[in-house]
Amino acid sequence: MQNTHEVAHTHLRWRVGHHLFFSWVQSLMLAFDRFQTAIDADDMISAEKELGRATNILWGISVTFKMTGDFSAAMYDSHIRPSMVEYADGFSGMWAYDHDYMIKHVMRKSKAIFENPPKELEPAMRKFKQAFTIMYDSHKFVCEQFEADAPSLLMGEEAEKTAAEMIDTFKRNRLLVLGVPSR
């Protein structure tokens, strides 16, 4: 039996977790901007520092995903998913403005350097890509707990991919934005 407090707390957890995620996305934007500025100035020491900063933020995002989804699948099915479906047709994480902006206006600027990193940035790049991959795996882990084989909200019942499979696709596409073919 789900009591009123549990329902309120689940909505709160969902909301607070997303607030923190969007703040992290803004943090990543700034770290990427500083990274690209350092690259443009041929300052590899600063570039390495900013890449390390972005990596730390990615680990924070991975933990945030877990915290955000720390409630039962029953609560998700009976309260969270319906609240999104009923809020707007096609409601989707793709409508998250900060994330959309970061991909289209910030990350793409660094594609060239990710495709051909200078030797001195290779270790920091490797750590960044590891954290980036784990971040998506963390998101997929939470998604699979709730959605299992369900289609994503955006794609609806006619979707050919499950929500978790969509996250794999996003992961592959985001890595491509950075010039990194995923394995």
Add this chain to the structure above:
Amino acid sequence: MQNPSNVFSEISADLEGSGEAMLPLPADLLANYSSTQLSADVKAALRQIIDLPLNTTPEDAVATFDHALAVLDGASFELAEETGRPAKFDTFDAYFKINRTHDDPGKAYIYGLLASFRNMYASLDPEGTLTVTEIPLLRIALESALEMFEF
């Protein structure tokens, strides 16, 4: 010593009445963050957060964050009525109760990050949610983010 579950209930009850966020718009933030000026009071409050032990209790963390948020004075930011972006983004923000401001984007970013972090601490369950290594990972991420500003 106070029972942790009582602390959790009190903080949680406090949260249920608020739970909104305020963030700058990304373009404003990117264009202006490097010129952000922080007062001595704000710098001192941020330093107190950085100095919190990684294993600090949620109630001590919440008190320190509340002090910083009071110094940053969230009420002084004027909320944007128009964002000039496609409606789907406004819909998404509205669902998650996110307000946007054009005011002082660097400070608004710091306020938004600290407020969401504070609310994360306040919504943690006393028995679990995050492990002994996960909360420090969040804190390291927070420090990495805040240290982009001079304080």
